[in-house]
Amino acid sequence: MSGLIKKDLIVMKRKFKPIQLLIILVVILPLSQNPQYALIIISLMVPFLLSILVSSSFGYDQISKWEEYAVALPLPPKKIVASKYILCLISLIISLFIVVLAFFLLRLFEVTNSGNLAMAIVVSTLFTIIYHSLMIPVIYKFGIETSHTVLYAFILIPTIISTLFGMFKMKIDVSIFDHSYFIIFVFFILFLLLFLSYLISVKIYKKNRLK
Amino acid sequence: MKNVLEINGLTKVYNDFTLDHVNLFLPYGKIMGLIGENGAGKTTIIKLILNAIRRDDGKIEIFGKDNIQFESIIKEKLGVGLDQCYFDDCLDIKAISTIMKPIFKNWDNKIYFSYIDRLKLSPSKRIGSYSKGMKAKLNIAITLSTHPKLLILDEPTTGLDPIIRDEILQIYLDYVKKQNASILFSSHITSDIEKIADIVTILHKGKIILTINQKDIKNQFSEVVFNGNEPFDSSKKGVLFYIKSVDSVRALIRKDSYQFDHHKYFPVNIEKVLLYSVNGEKGKGETLL
16 A cells, blocks of 8 residues: 555655645745734645645546556555545645644744644644545545536635624634644544545445446 | 466446356466457456456456455466556656555565666656557566566557567566466457467457367368359358358368368468457357357
């Protein structure tokens, strides 16, 4: 299975240079221009861009017809599917690393009101896990082209939520992120969702493959 | 267990095509050429062997084990060569070894790079810049680097020039001799099958119509030509297939049962047998199998 992960990582590294540049810009621009909002912007945008990278690996598999060759490899379907979910977790680790790095950079430059690190971590994890939990089964079921609809929905959802918050004058009590039990609870739910998504994807993959 | 691959009653039903109760036995150390027209069912058989599609009936055993129950164990010892390279264009020789090493327990980097060297593949170039012939050679290097005991090759020489085809076939032949491995070689290029196969299986419209040792083809079959004014009896014993044209009738006959007469007889090869079995009308006196 690690071979499949290595394949996707090598292809990503060689093919996605423009997006890598975009990720660097997403980190540098808010840090220099809007340091007060930098952490929340980074915690949303970096996972978003990295998630697109992971989803694109399906597209590159499709172009090279990799799935036709994968059936010849000594890998059961559950491992082939698991490799994509592990890739999602790797992208999450990279996102969180960048978020933490940005937080300490803001601290270093003594930016006050730079935001809550725990909240930024939860936001990044929330975005990455929900995105892939929905996206991976959709890709396996309907193909990479259809999955773009889900991507558009993801772009719209934060806008809709912030509009609703504005309309009803709702506020998030950020102190909730100071409670570790809340964070543990959120993480538990998210990883449960990811696991359920994995089981669904394996079922879809097996059904699609053995037509 | 004398057969590395045993297929019994294999059936797959599609809306417009049925692979119909196929039986196929490949002994250890032998090369079987699976030949048939496009759409005859060659790739369907290979997909079923690889458990890439669900079979509707029948049984497949590889190395004496069920191909579904022991799928991963079997695939560790299987070398699969397909008609194209399925690696991303941005990858290169080294990246492929990095990817394949953790996938196959038997992956041998030394063998892989020795084939890369022998086949004169440039390690610094990306696959995207390789020609079709170079990609086919790369497929060989990948396929043989796991020390496979059975090679499943699906049209590995299609679209290649005769020189590269010959080079590729020679490498596979050398490998089989050295390793006492077996090959199931699917192709519609009859000359390739002639060069490599010990046993020939002809598939037509989802059914196996003949399995024979290649060297027996010349001994068992012959072609006879009747001119337009000569009587031809399709029910005569030994007549397998016949093809009528404006001025003659040509027939494929089985030598041991046909009563020879004053006509001219011509030797046949795999291509002739294939053409008769696909394009010819069946004689009433005999069947191929």
